[in-house]
Amino acid sequence: MRHRPDPYRGYPRPQLERNEWVSLNGEWDFAIGRPGFRQALDDVRFDRRIVVPFSPEAPASGIGETGYLHVCWYRRTFARPALEPGERLLLHFGAVDYYATVWVNERFAGRHEGGYTPWTVDVTDHLTRSGEQTIIVRVEDDPADLSKPRGKQDWQLNPHGIWYHRTTGIWQTVWLEIVPPTWISELRWTSSLARWEIGLDLRVAGAWRDTLWVHVELRVGRQLLTKDSYLVLAHEVHRRIALSDPGIDDYRNELLWSPEAPTIIDGTIDLYDEHGALLDHVRTYTALRSVGVDEYRFLLNGRPYHMRLVLDQGYWPDGGLTAPDDAALRRDVELAKAMGFNGVRKHQKIEDPRYLYWADRLGLLVWEEMPSAYRFTTASVERLTREWIEALRRDVSHPCIVAWVPFNESWGVPNLPSNAAERHFVQALYHLTNAIDSSRPVVGNDGWESVATDIIGVHDYDPDPDRLQRRYHVDEVLPRLTRHERPGGRVVVLDRERHGNLPVVLSEFGGIALARDPGAWGYSCCDTPEQLAERYARLLAVVRNIDALAGFCYTQFADTYQEANGLLYADRTPKFPIDEIARATSGPTSPASVALQAAET
Numbered sequence: 126m127r128h129r130p131d132p133y134r135g136y137p138r139p140q141l142e143r144n145e146w147v148s149l150n151g152e153w154d155f156a157i158g159r160p161g162f163r164q165a166l167d168d169v170r171f172d173r174r175i176v177v178p179f180s181p182e183a184p185a186s187g188i189g190e191t192g193y194l195h196v197c198w199y200r201r202t203f204a205r206p207a208l209e210p211g212e213r214l215l216l217h218f219g220a221v222d223y224y225a226t227v228w229v230n231e232r233f234a235g236r237h238e239g240g241y242t243p244w245t246v247d248v249t250d251h252l253t254r255s256g257e258q259t260i261i262v263r264v265e266d267d268p269a270d271l272s273k274p275r276g277k278q279d280w281q282l283n284p285h286g287i288w289y290h291r292t293t294g295i296w297q298t299v300w301l302e303i304v305p306p307t308w309i310s311e312l313r314w315t316s317s318l319a320r321w322e323i324g325l326d327l328r329v330a331g332a333w334r335d336t337l338w339v340h341v342e343l344r345v346g347r348q349l350l351t352k353d354s355y356l357v358l359a360h361e362v363h364r365r366i367a368l369s370d371p372g373i374d375d376y377r378n379e380l381l382w383s384p385e386a387p388t389i390i391d392g393t394i395d396l397y398d399e400h401g402a403l404l405d406h407v408r409t410y411t412a413l414r415s416v417g418v419d420e421y422r423f424l425l426n427g428r429p430y431h432m433r434l435v436l437d438q439g440y441w442p443d444g445g446l447t448a449p450d451d452a453a454l455r456r457d458v459e460l461a462k463a464m465g466f467n468g469v470r471k472h473q474k475i476e477d478p479r480y481l482y483w484a485d486r487l488g489l490l491v492w493e494e495m496p497s498a499y500r501f502t503t504a505s506v507e508r509l510t511r512e513w514i515e516a517l518r519r520d521v522s523h524p525c526i527v528a529w530v531p532f533n534e535s536w537g538v539p540n541l542p543s544n545a546a547e548r549h550f551v552q553a554l555y556h557l558t559n560a561i562d563s564s565r566p567v568v569g570n571d572g573w574e575s576v577a578t579d580i581i582g583v584h585d586y587d588p589d590p591d592r593l594q595r596r597y598h599v600d601e602v603l604p605r606l607t608r609h610e611r612p613g614g615r616v617v618v619l620d621r622e623r624h625g626n627l628p629v630v631l632s633e634f635g636g637i638a639l640a641r642d643p644g645a646w647g648y649s650c651c652d653t654p655e656q657l658a659e660r661y662a663r664l665l666a667v668v669r670n671i672d673a674l675a676g677f678c679y680t681q682f683a684d685t686y687q688e689a690n691g692l693l694y695a696d697r698t699p700k701f702p703i704d705e706i707a708r709a710t711s712g713p714t715s716p717a718s719v720a721l722q723a724a725e726t
Contacts (some may be wrong), residue, residue, distance in 0.1 A: 135451040136176075137219055137298040138243075139482040140522050141312050142408040148200065149260075151404040155188065158196030158263070166261060167197050177299055178219065180292045183445040192282065194293040198260040203301065207254055211306030211332065214260065216260070219297025219477070222256050223266040223273060230259055239508070240266075240292070241475035241496055242515035254706055258530070264294040272505040274495030274512050276473035277338040277685075278439065279667035287685045289440065290409075296447050297477055307404050309339075309396055311539050314411035314522040315564060318381075318427060321410060323351075323371045325450040327362040329396065336399035341366065343392045343411075345380065350390065368413070369438065381426050382412035382524045384467040387488030389524075408584035411657075412485065412524035418579050419565050420626045424674040427529070432490060432676025433669065433710055434468040435461055436633060439476050440685045441693045452480050458483040461682060464692060464702050465710030470632060470678045471592075473497060473533065475516045484525035492632075492678075493520060493527040494571070497536035501547055505537060513554065529558050529565055534572035534584065535568045535615070541574045542619060552577040571632050573615035580675070585612035586648040590667040597631070597671045628675035635664060639700050640689035647690035648680070661692070662709040669712070679710075 127259050131148030134707070154171035158164060179186035181194060209212060218225070222240030230253055252258055260395040267273075268291055269280055279288035306330050335586035337357035343350040343366070350554035355364050371377050382403060383390050396405040414426055423427040437457070441448055448454045454477060461469050466492025471480075475496065484491050495513050513531055520526055531554040533536060538547035555569040555577035566579035576583055587593055596612075638647020639657045651657045667676050684691040692706055693699055699706065 131298065131700050133450040133452075134298050134485045135479050135482070136295060137217065137300055137478065137710060139478055140310065140314070140411075142410050143302060143304070143406070147203070147301040149203065149207070149299040149301060150177050152187075152201075154200040156198040157181075157190070158198055159173070160195035160267075166228060169261075170201075170385055170543050171198065171200050175199070177295050177437055178297050179444055179447050180222070180296045182293060183443060185443040185447070185449065187577060191290050193268045194291070195265065195267060197264045197266070197294040199264070199295060200259065200456060202257040202259050205255060205258050206301070206303060206323060207609070208249070208303065209299045209305075213249045213304050213308075213331065214252065214632070215302045216248045217243060217246075217302060218295065218300075218302050219243050219299070220475070221262070221264055221295050221297075221562060222278075222292050224264065225294075226263045227545065231261070237510040239383070239515065241276075241535075242512055242519060242667070243297075243424060258376040266293045268293075268345045271500040272498055273508050274498050281501075284686055292446050296445070303568045304331070304495065305394065305405050307334060307337070307398075309394060309405050309407050310392070311518075312407075312409055312522065314409075316411065316413045316415065318363075318413065318415045319687055320365070321368050323366045323368065323413065325355075325362060325364050327357075327394070329357055329360045329362075334398050334404075337404075337423035340395040340397065340657070341388050341392065345388060345390055347544075353396075364410050367594075380413050382414035382488075383425060383430075384488040384490060385463070387524075388412060389486060406440075410485070411522060414524050416527040416565055418628050418675075421628050421673070421675060423527075423566070423580070423628050423630075430632065431669075432468050433466045434470050434492065434630075434632070434676060434678035435464065435466045435491070435682045436472050436678050436680045437520040437682040438459070438472045438685045439474045439480070440683075440695075446474065446476065448480075454480045455483045455487070455684070458489050460490055460693065460697060460703075462487065463707060464699075465707035466679075467711075468492070468527070468676075469682065470494065470530075472681075475520075478519070479652070481520060481523045481525055485523055489525055490527045491523070491525045492530055492568070493526050494533055496532035497533055499537055499628065501538055501540070501544075501550070506550055509537065510554065510557070513558070514561065521562050527565060530568045530569055530571050530582075531555065531558060532570040535570060535574050538570070541570070542616065548576045548619070554693070560689045562580075570631075573612065573617055575618040576620060579627065581618060581627050581629045583617055583629060585631060585636060586680075587612070588637070588649040588664075590664050591678075593631075593634070593664075594667045597629070597673050603693060629673060630675050630694060631677040633672075633678060634668065637661060637664075638689040640684075641694065642689070645684070645687050645689035647688070654701045658705055658709075661701075661706070665709045669710070 153175040154174035181188040226236045229248045229251035278291040293354040304660045310330035311328040313326040340354045392409045470492040558567045569578035571582035572584040596622045636648030638650045683693040684695040
């Protein structure tokens with residue numbers, strides 16, 4: 126029982142890993158409830174079986190109900206693990222959309238609001254002495270509520286435009302973890318190239334001891350970087366770990382993380398009491414790298430770096446927002462690199478941590494974007510702010526993440542030019558994000574109507590490469606964009622004086638559709654793979670060589686339901702050969718595409 130991981134999913138919290146965990150993915154009892162009707166637990170008729178962690182809308186769940194699901198019930202049992210004195214049993218949920226309540230053995234155990242971030246319930250005190258233990262989860266998810274963060278989930282019955290099937294209930298891994306009486310509950314890693322050091326922020330939970338120590342070891346491969354111990358004060362450790370500076374640039378560069386050389390620093394952290402007894406042991410990792418902006422350029426490790434991103438919405442044909450397995454997440458990272466991209470813009474989704482793990486390990490930049498609400502209300506301000514803070518706390522240590530995006534295309538703040546309250550909200554989240562993490566650029570409102578940002582993101586689906594080249598001419602791109610151009614019919618920035626020397630990224634463009642199914646669409650269309658290859662190559666030859674741009678993001682990675690403008694079909698089959706995509710994206714043949722083709726051959 127103590128060592129039953131999920132071979133298809135991988136460890137769900139990859140930067141704070143323990144041995145003592147049990148996956149609860151698999152078949153659960155399931156029932157659909159009635160909206161507004163409060164059922165007693167004994168009255169729920171569990172008449173179906175669902176495969177967790179797939180949402181009931183997804184075919185892979187075994188349910189496949191795409192109508193309006195206001196209330197869903199889940200139930201499963203597990204054998205009580207043998208707990209040592211003082212040990213705690215934690216029940217973790219990767220993500221449940223939207224409002225969840227949990228009972229263990231018919232006793233209320235906890236609740237959580239928010240559809241994209243993890244949460245935990247300590248179930249130790251609700252366990253019976255022996256035998257089977259029962260978990261019941263009730264999920265409420267009003268499909269018409271536009272004041273909650275919902276991303277691309279359609280409020281109409283059937284998907285339309287750029288919106289897709291809803292995601293109700295559990296859609297990421299559910300798991301149990303045994304922790305000692307005193308345990309490491311949270312880690313945060315940072316890095317500084319200027320001081321050549323790694324920052325560690327650590328929290329301890331559980332029974333307090335008068336004296337606690339943490340012992341930290343960090344390695345790159347077999348090379349030991351540091352081996353040191355720190356006193357825990359007031360349940361926390363805040364330390365800056367100085368690394369031995371190799372001096373010569375060649376050696377320094379070997380330690381730096383980038384898409385081309387994703388050097389990972391693996392670590393272990395041990396928690397000891399005052400007598401030297403081991404209380405907790407976790408495995409972790411970090412990296413040494415910096416990101417930032419300098420006038421018109423994006424900087425990686427202090428040097429200008431041109432971002433070649435692809436917009437990735439993270440949907441799968443049978444799983445919806447949930448990947449079929451961990452291999453599929455790794456495969457998506459590999460495919461993005463093989464197509465010549467060095468990064469992705471994860472669009473309207475807080476992605477599974479396992480995707481970020483593979484992006485860290487394999488080397489892929491990630492823009493993380495908050496799923497939007499669509500109505501500006503007091504409730505939407507509170508909900509989005511709370512969940513965005515949870516997302517930042519979950520993902521702040523991933524080296525792959527190089528930009529935070531709290532808003533997209535003024536969704537949820539539709540009247541920015543005329544409504545001061547909406548502008549204040551965007552400005553507030555921009556500054557709040559910087560307050561929590563000042564080490565990354567923040568794209569306040571990607572697409573247009575920037576009011577507070579470190580990068581000006583522009584969405585422009587003009588299909589004519591010549592017009593795009595004229596519009597983003599190197600000598601006059603900012604004056605032209607801020608005064609004369611209206612990509613998408615919107616003004617690019619709302620305060621020209623504050624945005625006069627920021628990097629510009631063409632963060633959505635292209636969207637050329639090649640469809641298998643009738644009714645599919647794109648921002649422009651072609652009829653054959655050969656036409657798509659020719660148009661993509663011509664468009665990218667222009668965009669990647671516009672010196673005024675700090676980067677670009679092509680729409681999109683893979684077809685998503687009715688939106689057929691992917692470079693890949695929804696099943697991840699390329700629409701034209703990978704090596705041709707890579708040549709068009711990055712110029713010379715991408716080493717990643719060569720490696721991928723060799724592996725497949």
